[in-house]
Amino acid sequence: MITKSTTIFINTAIQKCNSLSHIKQIQSHLISTNLFQFSLSFRSKLLELTALSSYGDLSYATLIFSFINHPSTYDWNAIIRGYAQSSNPQIAITHFISMLRASQKPDAVTCSFSLKACARALAKVECHLIHSLVIRSGFMADLLLQTTLVDGYCKVGDFRGAKKVFDEMPKRDVASWNALICGFAQGSFPNEALELFNEMCRMRLKADDVTVLGALSACSQMGAVKEGDKVWCYIMEEKLDMKVIVCNAVIDMYSKCGFVDKAYDVFRNMKCKKNIVTWNTMLMGFAMHGNGVEAIKLLNDIENEGISPDPITYLGVLCACNHAGLVDEGYQLFNSMESKGIVRNVKHYGSIVDLLGRAGRLNEAYEIINSMPISPDIVLWQTLLGACNTFGNIELAEIASQKLAEMGSDSCGDFVLLSNIYATYKKWDDVGRVRKAMNIRDTKKVPGFSYTEVGGVLHKFINGDQNHPSWKDIYRKLDEIMYRIKEHGYVPETRFVLHDIGEEDKEHVLCYHIIKNLRICVDCHAVIKLVSKAYSREIIVRDRARFHRFKEGTCSCRDYW
DNA sequence: TTAGGGTTAG
DSSP: OOOHHHHHHHHHHHHHOOSHHHHHHHHHHHHHTTHHHHOHHHHHHHHHHHHHSTTOOHHHHHHHHHTOSSOOHHHHHHHHHHHHTSSOTHHHHHHHHHHHHTTOOOOHHHHHHHHHHHHHHTOHHHHHHHHHHHHHTTOTTOHHHHHHHHHHHHHTTOHHHHHHHHHHOSSOOHHHHHHHHHHHHHTTOHHHHHHHHHHHHHTTOOOOHHHHHHHHHHHHHHTOHHHHHHHHHHHHHTTGGGSHHHHHHHHHHHHHTTOHHHHHHHHHTOSSOOOHHHHHHHHHHHHHTTOHHHHHHHHHHHHHTTOOOOHHHHHHHHHHHHHHTOHHHHHHHHHHTGGGTOOOOHHHHHHHHHHHHHTTOHHHHHHHHHHOSSOOOHHHHHHHHHHHHHHTOHHHHHHHHHHHHHTTOOBHHHHHHHHHHHHHTTOHHHHHHHHHHHHHHTOBOOOOEEEEEETTEEEEEETTOOOSTTHHHHHHHHHHHHHHHHHTTOOOOOTTOSSOOOHHHHHHHHHTOOOOSSSOOHHHHHHHHHHHHHTTOOEEEEOSSOEEEEETTEETTTTOO
């Protein structure tokens, strides 16, 4: 029998607990008074504190757990929940399986935590397993659990499964809609996400901040500015612009749709307080559009506002210098980071290598890689290789390729770049050697594709495909465009074609190649410039890294990208 | 005592 005063004493101790040593003191008290094995409620609370609080320690929680003779459902839930939100969610799933093996019945909450673990560990099979367990246990009427299932299925990449659970839900609330909308948006199905959002609006269901975040993300991916405008109107009508997170997403949407001015309008007129993400998002917006000077100015504004820039701020401003060709400014900022207390990560190094590389300062870029205190990653070597390709540096290209091979990169692009450098110098034997290596390694080719959005519908084109319902008309139009830009002096850039083939064939390879999902290539860039002139049209192209705005035969990047 | 959906990144 636990006395009332003991209960008060322990509860107070647990409430006031704020360090691991407090936890240990309470634990020793529980053990010495024999309450550890017999007072389930105190023990579970202690375990929860250890597994979940900021001062707790998961491995210590696991130790406590291992001393429990017969863990209760609460104990299991605490440990599973702790691991589910840790950097190692797979362990939560392992504990869940141990729970089943120990013949301890999971409750709906256990399933919820375990599903979250599956989502974070990308564990598809386990997600299905828990779903069937949920059905067998009679938990399917639980709205919260159904929503977790929808979310879990999306995160593990089973969108059909997610849609099925959603469709079969007898009742849905805004969170269930959000799980699917955001799931689709994050899973690169922006069309579907936006359709669901519109369906929600048609049904006159009230969308909340999370819903619009999903819808905005979808618009950003599609470059669907008209749809984005509609979402922004909805946000203002519903006063969701009082939430900083929503404003941030709007700024991001306008930037990614190619309208950095609109993004800046939203940024300047915000009614709520800006946070560091707001500043970073705006900074990245300027970076994407090659507005280096504005980005540097914004960095000064951040400091004047008394806000501390973080590593992402510096990544943004370096990226901006990069796209604007502000080499010295970027280099200076990179060097000033340490004195500002910002620890450089691999992305900062990637950015500076790109900056120097694109300016042709290849040896300096290589020196930076060699002097890095952290190990360079694949992207970094690819960046250097790309710069070597631009400036025709065979020696460094071979070093970068060697590193990439050592790191196990099987990207087709790496081989293509090296091969292109050899091709530029007509070293066909070396080209052949690279091609052979490509075949042996069975390199993975990322197909080039482009999107365009018309009336809220996304049209996707893969290089040379015939999947679009109007593909014949489209190709006919492309032929006409090619004919017309040749009148404006178009000469296909054939230098960057892998194979050693005749000029005529090379041109054929390039002529339907309009926009790349990776960085825009020299030929595409030249074609679009001429199209903008021949048809007097402004064309906005977003490639993997930035925006190009073509007008009257010139591009906003001033041919520096 | 313990549940669901979320913004910036080379």
